Structures are given as C-alpha cells and as structure tokens.
Amino acid sequence: MDSRKQVDLEFAYGSGHINPSAAVNPGLVFDASEADYIDFLCKTGYNTTTLRLVTGDNSTCTNTLLGRGWDLNYPSFSLYVKDGEQIMGVFNRTVTNVGEPNSTYVSSVYIPTTFSVTVEPSVLSFSAVGEKKSFTVKITGPKISQQPIMSGAITWKYGVHVVRTPLVVYNYIPGAPYNLNDGSTYSMINNKKATFRGSSIYHKNGIIGYN
Structure with missing residues (x-):
C-alpha cells in the first residue's frame, strides 16, 4: 500500500x-443484493447475453439506461x-x-x-x-x-x-498504464479473448481489465 x-x-x-x-x-x-449487482452491470454496458455469462441464470438487461452505476x-x-x-x-x-x-x-x-x-x-x-x-x-x-x-x-x-x-x-490520461482503449483488455461485448494486461480501473465502456 x-x-x-x-x-x-x-x-x-x-x-x-x-x-x-x-x-x-x-x-x-x-x-447489496443480487438485483443491485445486476442493475450495476446493466448500467455499465452489459447486455442480456453478456450478463447471463456472469449470473448463469435468466437475468435480463431491459429498459436500463447506460450510466456509471454510481449507486451500487x-x-x-x-x-x-x-x-x-x-x-x-x-x-x-x-x-x-x-x-x-x-x-x-x-x-x-x-x-x-x-x-x-x-x-x-x-x-x-x-x-x-x-x-x-x-x-x-x-x-x-x-x-x-x-x-x-x-x-x-x-x-x-x-x-x-x-x-x-x-x-x-x-x-483519463492517453498513454497511461490504465488506457483501456488500446485493445489490451478483455471485452465481453466484443467477444475478445481475455488478456491480462493493463490496470483494473473502470473506464467509460464499463469493461474491466486485470493486472
């Protein structure tokens, strides 16, 4: 630390x-309940298909406005x-x-x-x-x-x-180690293969990368 x-x-x-x-x-x-986390994921860019990869059930993202999920x-x-x-x-x-x-x-x-x-x-x-x-x-x-x-x-x-x-x-600083637009992070939405580089910082597309 x-x-x-x-x-x-x-x-x-x-x-x-x-x-x-x-x-x-x-x-x-x-x-925080399961429903709270589902709402958070939907707000930060997950759709029903990608959401179900996480929940493993019939959860849906419907009528959810994209946002930052601040209120989780x-x-x-x-x-x-x-x-x-x-x-x-x-x-x-x-x-x-x-x-x-x-x-x-x-x-x-x-x-x-x-x-x-x-x-x-x-x-x-x-x-x-x-x-x-x-x-x-x-x-x-x-x-x-x-x-x-x-x-x-x-x-x-x-x-x-x-x-x-x-x-x-x-x-957001261009060229910083947490630049999530450089294609080095995992995108469930685009079905890209996971790579383990970059920072764990959440960016505007709602997808998380891992060290």
Whole structure:
C-alpha cells in the first residue's frame, strides 16, 4: 500500500489491510443484493447475453439506461472525470447497523486539496440493530486535465467502530498504464479473448481489465 510504488493506488491494492478481529464486529455494513449487482452491470454496458455469462441464470438487461452505476451500495467511491471536465459526482449509500442498538456515527473526510467532499447527513443515529440509514456523498472540484489518481477516504466512527470507505477521483490520461482503449483488455461485448494486461480501473465502456 505504497503510492510511491504503485501508481494505480486503490485500483491496485484495494481498500487496505483487513483487521480480522474488527471484521467480525464492523458496526456498519453496506448491504447489496443480487438485483443491485445486476442493475450495476446493466448500467455499465452489459447486455442480456453478456450478463447471463456472469449470473448463469435468466437475468435480463431491459429498459436500463447506460450510466456509471454510481449507486451500487458498495463501500467505496470511484469518480471518473473526462479530460478537461469539472469534478462532479453524487453517490447515494445506505448502511445497516450491526453494532450497538443505540449508536451515533460521525463522519470525517480525508481528501486532497484538489477537490471537496460533502457528506449529508454527516451524523447517523441508530436506535436498533438492523436499522438502516442513508447518506449522500457529493464530490466537486475544478476542471482537471492529465491528472493522476487522487485518493481520499470517508470514515464513520462510533466507539471502537471505525468504518472507512476509500474515495478516488481519476482522469483519463492517453498513454497511461490504465488506457483501456488500446485493445489490451478483455471485452465481453466484443467477444475478445481475455488478456491480462493493463490496470483494473473502470473506464467509460464499463469493461474491466486485470493486472
């Protein structure tokens, strides 16, 4: 987890090291169902044929508008910004309390000075185990061009519980190791044979490459 050695940052080493003892009592969890993942895949470019290669069932992509799948209830935030465009993204998340019945989690944000992040509400109060609360993360900033990956994090804290979610903003740079337009990545849509080169960064065509 050294940014000096791995330019892909979170896209290479993930969210960080796991703490096994804390993992059995996380406090908050981000629930996502099978239907949520299907909707995410459809929004990011899968069609019914390619979707069924993943699900192995009769799932379909119908009446789904292509987009970035930002609202998959996943414990991370990844914002791709086209070269020369302003930083702007809104993410909706829901957490479920699996810790103490009466608990209040307060958010804190660590980000580079390049952009700003607003969490609303910034405090989540629970009165029961299994209770759900939603929040919105808004990321804003100036126009960026040829900008390497910028990393940050949002952390919710209550007592011994520290729930950290990584946040990255990145810009497409021609010729960079995560250039997914060079034909080196696997395309299910075009039925190309998988090759294992390039970065794991999601790009606008919704297809993922692997190191």
